[in-house]
Amino acid sequence: MPFVKLTPLVEHQTRDYARVVAWSNDGRWAAVGDAAGVVTILDGQSLEVVRVLQAHQAPVTALAFRPGGAQLASGGEDARVVIHGLPTEATIRINDVGAWVEGLAWSPSGDCLAYAAGRTLGALSTNGELLARLSEPSTVLAIAATPVGARLAATCYGRVRLYTLPKLVLDVELPLIGSQLSLVFSPDGKILATGCQDCSVHFWRLPSKKPSVMSGYAQKPVALSFDRRGQWLATGGGEVVTCWSFKKKGPEGTTPLLLEGHAGPIRSLAFNPTRDLLASGDEAGVVCWWQPGEDGRPLALTPARAELSGLAWRPDGQVLLTADAAGRVAAYPAP
Amino acid sequence: MADERIPVTVLTGYLGSGKTTLLNRILTENHGQRIAVIENEFGEVGIDQALVVNADEEIFEMNNGCICCTVRGDIIRILGKLEKRRDRFDRILIETTGLADPGPVAQTFFVDEDLKARFRIDGIITLVDAKHVDLHLSDSREVKEQIAFADVLLLNKCDLVDGARLDRLEARIRPMNRLAQIHRTTRGELPLSRVLDVGGFELSRALTVKPDFLVPERPFEWAGAYQLEPGTYQLLLADGPDPEMNLVVRPLAAPSEVALEEAIAQVEQAFSADGCERAPGDRWSTGPELQTLSLPPGEKTFSLEVKNAGAYGLYTQHLPEEFQLRLVGPDGAVRLPQVAKAYAAQHVHDESVSSVSFEAEGEIDPERINTWMGRLLQERGTDLFRMKGILRIAGRPGRTVFQAVHMLLDVQEDREAPAPALNQLVLIGRNLDPELLERGFAACLSSS
Numbered sequence: 001m002p003f004v005k006l007t008p009l010v011e012h013q014t015r016d017y018a019r020v021v022a023w024s025n026d027g028r029w030a031a032v033g034d035a036a037g038v039v040t041i042l043d044g045q046s047l048e049v050v051r052v053l054q055a056h057q058a059p060v061t062a063l064a065f066r067p068g069g070a071q072l073a074s075g076g077e078d079a080r081v082v083i084h085g086l087p088t089e090a091t092i093r094i095n096d097v098g099a100w101v102e103g104l105a106w107s108p109s110g111d112c113l114a115y116a117a118g119r120t121l122g123a124l125s126t127n128g129e130l131l132a133r134l135s136e137p138s139t140v141l142a143i144a145a146t147p148v149g150a151r152l153a154a155t156c157y158g159r160v161r162l163y164t165l166p167k168l169v170l171d172v173e174l175p176l177i178g179s180q181l182s183l184v185f186s187p188d189g190k191i192l193a194t195g196c197q198d199c200s201v202h203f204w205r206l207p208s209k210k211p212s213v214m215s216g217y218a219q220k221p222v223a224l225s226f227d228r229r230g231q232w233l234a235t236g237g238g239e240v241v242t243c244w245s246f247k248k249k250g251p252e253g254t255t256p257l258l259l260e261g262h263a264g265p266i267r268s269l270a271f272n273p274t275r276d277l278l279a280s281g282d283e284a285g286v287v288c289w290w291q292p293g294e295d296g297r298p299l300a301l302t303p304a305r306a307e308l309s310g311l312a313w314r315p316d317g318q319v320l321l322t323a324d325a326a327g328r329v330a331a332y333p334a335p
Numbered sequence: 336m337a338d339e340r341i342p343v344t345v346l347t348g349y350l351g352s353g354k355t356t357l358l359n360r361i362l363t364e365n366h367g368q369r370i371a372v373i374e375n376e377f378g379e380v381g382i383d384q385a386l387v388v389n390a391d392e393e394i395f396e397m398n399n400g401c402i403c404c405t406v407r408g409d410i411i412r413i414l415g416k417l418e419k420r421r422d423r424f425d426r427i428l429i430e431t432t433g434l435a436d437p438g439p440v441a442q443t444f445f446v447d448e449d450l451k452a453r454f455r456i457d458g459i460i461t462l463v464d465a466k467h468v469d470l471h472l473s474d475s476r477e478v479k480e481q482i483a484f485a486d487v488l489l490l491n492k493c494d495l496v497d498g499a500r501l502d503r504l505e506a507r508i509r510p511m512n513r514l515a516q517i518h519r520t521t522r523g524e525l526p527l528s529r530v531l532d533v534g535g536f537e538l539s540r541a542l543t544v545k546p547d548f549l550v551p552e553r554p555f556e557w558a559g560a561y562q563l564e565p566g567t568y569q570l571l572l573a574d575g576p577d578p579e580m581n582l583v584v585r586p587l588a589a590p591s592e593v594a595l596e597e598a599i600a601q602v603e604q605a606f607s608a609d610g611c612e613r614a615p616g617d618r619w620s621t622g623p624e625l626q627t628l629s630l631p632p633g634e635k636t637f638s639l640e641v642k643n644a645g646a647y648g649l650y651t652q653h654l655p656e657e658f659q660l661r662l663v664g665p666d667g668a669v670r671l672p673q674v675a676k677a678y679a680a681q682h683v684h685d686e687s688v689s690s691v692s693f694e695a696e697g698e699i700d701p702e703r704i705n706t707w708m709g710r711l712l713q714e715r716g717t718d719l720f721r722m723k724g725i726l727r728i729a730g731r732p733g734r735t736v737f738q739a740v741h742m743l744l745d746v747q748e749d750r751e752a753p754a755p756a757l758n759q760l761v762l763i764g765r766n767l768d769p770e771l772l773e774r775g776f777a778a779c780l781s782s783s
Contacts, residue, residue, distance in 0.1 A: 016421045035420040059420065077416065100416070119391075138393050139412060157395050157408060178398050179408050197411070197447075198398040219448050309419070327421065 004289065004300040008330040009319070010047040014040055017059070018323035021310035024065035024072075029086060030321050031072055032310070032329050033060025039074050040329070041086070042321075044314060047331045051089065055082050062104040062115075069110050071126060075101025081115050083128050093128025105145040105152060112166040114152045116140035121154050123166040132168040142194075144183040153192055155180040160194060160204075174204055174211070182222045186230035191246065193233055195221040201235050201244075212252055214244060225269040225278070232257075232292050234278055236266030241280050243292045259290050261298040267308050272334065274317030281308025285324050287332075299335075340455040341418070343427040344531060345440050347481045348462030349471065350376070350433035353491040357462065357523035357530070358430055364527060368425035371417055373410065376432045386424075388413055392432060394439050397446065403717040403741045406443040411450060418453050426531070427454065434477045437461075437484035438720065438741055444536070445743040458535035461485035461515075462523070465504055466495040469656075472507065473576060479688045482508055483720040483763045484740075485515045486535030494521040503557075503654065503677035510679040512763050513546040513690035514723065538736045538747045541723045546692055546761045552679045553599070554606035555581070555650040559672030560590040563647050566665030567618070568639040572630060575658035580628050581610050583650045584621045584639060590646040590673040602650045613637060621647055630658070688720070691769040692761045693776045698729040699758055703779040708744070711775070715764070716742035724760040729781045 016035035023030050023044065030042040037056035042049055056076030064073045070086040077100045083092040099118025106113050112131055113124045121140055122133040136156040143154045150165040151172075157179050162172035179197035186193075193203035200215035201224070214235070221237025233244045233251070241259035244251035264283035271278050277299075278290045285305035288298035306326035313320050313334075320332045344361075346354045362370055362385045371386040395408040410429065417424060429440060437459050444456040461481045471478045482488060488508065493501060501519060509517065516533075518525050534540040572580075583605050587594040601623060610627030613619065618638035619626060628637060639662075641647065651660065654677065662670045704726065712719065722739040733750035760776055777783060 017419050019419060059416070061416070139391075139409065141412065157393065177396070179395050179411075197395070197408075200398075325419070325421070 002299075004335045006287065006289075006300045006302050006332050008332055010331045012040065012042070012049055012329040014038060014323075014327035014329060016327055017325045018309055018327050018329055019060055020063045021312045021321050021323045021329075022063040022065055022072075023312050023314055023321070025067045025315060027315045029065065029072070030312070030314070031063050031065070031074075032321075032323050033063045033074055033076075034327060035059035037076060037078065039063065039072070039084070041072070042329075042331075047319065050087075053084060053089075055084065056080060061101050064104040064106050064113070066106050066113070066126065067108055067110040069126065073104050073106070073113050073115075075104050075115060075117070077101075079117060081113070081117070081124065081128075083113070083124075083126070092126075093124075095124060095128055095130070097122060099139075102140055103143040105143050107145055107150045107152075107165045108147060109150065111150070114143055114145065114165060114168075116143045116154060119156070121152075121163070121168055123152075123168055125166075131166040134168050141179065141181055142183040144185055144192075146189045147185050147187055148189045153183050153185070155183055155194060160192070162192075172206070172209065174209060176202055176211075181220060182224055184224045184226060186226045186233075186246070187228060188230055191226070191230065191233075193224055193226075195224050195235065195237070199237060201233075201237070203233070212250070214242075214251065214256075217242070219265055223266050223269040223280075225271045227271040227276070227278070227292075228273050232271070232278075234269045234271065234280070234292070236269055236280075239263065239265060239282070241266060241269065241278070241290065243278075257292055257296075259288075259292065259296060259298070261288050261290075261301070262286060264304075268311040270311040270313055270320070272313050272317045272320075273315055275334070277317075277334065279311050279313070279320050281311050281322060283307050287311070287320075287322055338455060340453055341424055341427055342457040342532060343429060343444065343454050344457050345429045345431065345437060345459045346462065347431045347435055347437050347459060347484075348433070348489075348491075349464060349468070349478060349481075351467070352433075352462035352464045353489075353523045354430055354462050357460075357489070358428060360523055361428060361527060361531065365426070369422060370426045370428060371424045372428045372430065373413055374430040375409075375435070376430065386417075388417075392435065394436075401716065401742060403438065404442065404743070405439040406446055407439050410440065410443050411447050414450055414454060436477065436480055438480065441484065441536075441740045442743055445740060445745060456536050458486040458530065458533040459484050460487045460489065460530045462489045462491050463504075463508070465490045465492050465501060465519070468504065473657075479511065479765075480720065482511050482515075483688045483765075485512055486533050487530055488512065488515045488517045489523065489525070489530075490517065490519045491523055492521065493519045499675065506556075506677040506679050507654075509547060510552060510690060511688045513692065514721065514761055514763065516544070517547075536738065538738060538745065539749070541736050541738055542725055542759055542761065546690065554603060555583075555652050555678060557654050557675065557677050558595050558599075558602075558648055558650045559655075559675040560587055560592070560595045561647050561649065561662070561670055561672050562590040562645070563641045563670070564644050564664075565641050568641055568665065568670070569663040570628075570637040570639055571659075571661045571663060572628070572635045572637075573659040574632055575630065575653065577653060578630050580630060580658070581606060581652040582626050582628065583623065583648075584626075585623045585648055585650075586621065586643075587646040587648045592674045592676065594646060595648050595674060595676060598648055602648070606650075606652075688763070688765050689767050690761060690763045691767050691772055692759070693773050694757045694759050695777060695780055696757055697727075698781040699726045699779050700781045701728050701730065704728070707775050707779050711772075712739060712742045712744060718765040718767070719762060720765075721763045722761065724758075725755050726758045726760075727754045
């Protein structure tokens with residue numbers, strides 16, 4: 001693939017540090033949450049702003065569109081989970097959840113919304129009714145819904161657990177000494193990976209629970225992304241994007257693919273959902289595109305601006321939405 | 336290049352020591368600044384402009400299997416989010432709980448790369464309730480550690496305590512931490528420049544203020560000067576921290592502080608020899624010799640013969656109040672000293688915290704210091720709270736400055752600086768053996 005010059009299709013400015021970006025599963029909407037508590041909703045096709053919601057009284061920390069339905073959930077440092085109706089402006093429900101919201105995840109069927117706030121894990125119905133709630137021994141730092149079935153992965157210090165949804169019944173226990181900062185499932189749900197405080201990536205194969213660890217990262221590898229086939233796991237944790245191959249027997253004992261080109265620590269990673277293309281963003285705000293396996297060099301680079309805080313591809317793979325610490329939101333077309 | 340990182344000040348101290356009052360003062364007097372407070376205890380904290388985050392303290396062990404290597408997971412998480420805002424905070428204040436261990440807080444800023452890049456720990460400010468800390472000082476590990484870790488120590492609520500008691504308190508505390516600046520305060524009132532921007536962890540400022548070893552260490556913790564008439568006196572003691580205690584009761588030139596001090600050289604000599612063993616009920620006469628009192632449980636009485644009227648000095652190994660020691664006259668009335676002084680104890684109690692310091696001229700051998708320091712941190716890391724040093728390393732221009740919190744070492748070579756005339760090292764820790772440490776350090780000199 002020849003080198004691509006990245007020119008944005010559209011640019012917007014949010015009022016404060018843009019914290020989170022998300023797309024609805026059907027690509028109809030995109031949303032950006034910022035540190036002013038505002039959720040900006042974009043039309044997925046025109047990429048224009050269609051709605052600006054003062055959703056929270058403190059920074060937005062999480063956004064999740066309901067699969068198959070017209071709702072958007074947002075969480076914030078005001079200790080609230082808000083379910084917004086789309087396309088109308090109606091706020092369906094505001095829930096006070098007692099602590100900063102660390103994560104939101106809908107079940108794949110869209111039947112329930114899981115949230116992590118402080119030490120609490122909770123499950124809400126689409127109307128915001130509380131379906132289940134439990135207390136972990138310490139703050140839940142990340143959650144992720146399984147791509148198939150109805151389970152939720154949640155991590156607090158010392159372990160990762162899988163719970164059933166919506167009842168939050170313990171299903172699988174994965175002990176791990178240390179603090180886990182991010183969680184991601186492979187597209188088939190058979191691999192669960194976590195980025196750790198001690199500068200390692202751990203993952204388990206499911207259902208066997210066979211654990212593996214990749215250590216030696218220069219920094220905390222919080223940014224993680226699986227490609228659409230589950231063949232690559234891209235990880236951050238420094239200036240180099242480290243890609244582990246899951247083809248054949250897996251990455252154990254292999255040398256990872258190192259993608260070098262960033263001059264600052266990786267903050268965001270996102271594999272394109274329909275093609276072999278990886279987007280990465282760093283602390284200086286540079287966005288790179290890569291084709292792992294083809295070439296070690298970036299295919300595209302943007303100039304440095306402000307820390308790249310959010311990266312998300314539209315589900316059809318045609319548009320990349322980026323957001324940064326200065327509140328700049330830009331959409332780029334895929335080559 | 337100026338350090339652009341956001342300064343973090345840690346306020347620690349027992350419940351009731353006055354942290355919240357000081358914290359609110361800092362917020363009120365800095366109302367032009369954006370300040371965020373992380374508090375783990377519920378208090379009446381905050382003014383409208385300050386962001387107050389109340390969170391549970393979460394101590395996480397690091398993965399290296401060492402029990403002293405712990406960090407505050409909640410601080411990593413909260414500060415990580417606080418800095419994701421367009422408007423930066425000018426300052427962060429962390430108020431710990433009364434029983435908090437300051438070690439993990441400090442270590443957090445040594446260990447997390449993201450935090451280190453954006454924040455710098457400026458100082459650990461420990462507040463001490465001058466009126467009540469006596470009750471906790473002997474048996475509370477947390478109070479001792481909070482004192483040991485401090486860059487600034489505030490003996491607060493001074494309005495409730497008289498000067499002599501404050502002197503005694505300071506004499507007890509100072510040997511534990513000879514690096515900290517000590518201030519006596521009421522309601523936390525002092526110029527805020529003494530608690531903010533103190534640079535307690537700034538390597539370039541390490542040991543610029545010499546550690547306070549001015550308070551001399553003696554084999555006795557207390558001395559009192561009395562004017563006594565002839566007769567048989569009684570020394571009454573209740574239960575205390577030691578099954579034995581050394582003391583001397585000897586004539587003085589006058590019942591004055593000067594006379595008390597003048598006799599010290601001879602008293603120290605007496606303390607360095609073996610004492611006469613005395614059991615409860617024994618009687619002896621005043622004189623320069625050391626008496627070693629055996630102290631079984633229960634109330635004990637010893638008899639003291641005073642042959643001539645005059646001034647006498649009572650020098651005790653421990654503070655009298657630790658045993659409720661009373662001197663009762665022939666008339667049955669308790670005698671009070673005309674003048675009393677507390678001294679820093681040379682022989683520390685078990686489990687006690689102390690500071691040791693070494694200085695040496697010459698150059699340090701880089702391999703030997705590496706080995707010695709590495710072993711020291713590895714083997715004694717848990718008992719070492721803070722360490723600071725300035726060294727002249729053989730073969731390297733300029734000076735090498737370092738500091739450590741437990742096992743975590745932070746070293747900086749400053750090639751441009753003039754080489755230090757003296758190598759200096761100060762350690763604050765538990766169960767330190769000054770002679771052993773001194774030998775180990777001295778062996779690292781190139782010339783040895």
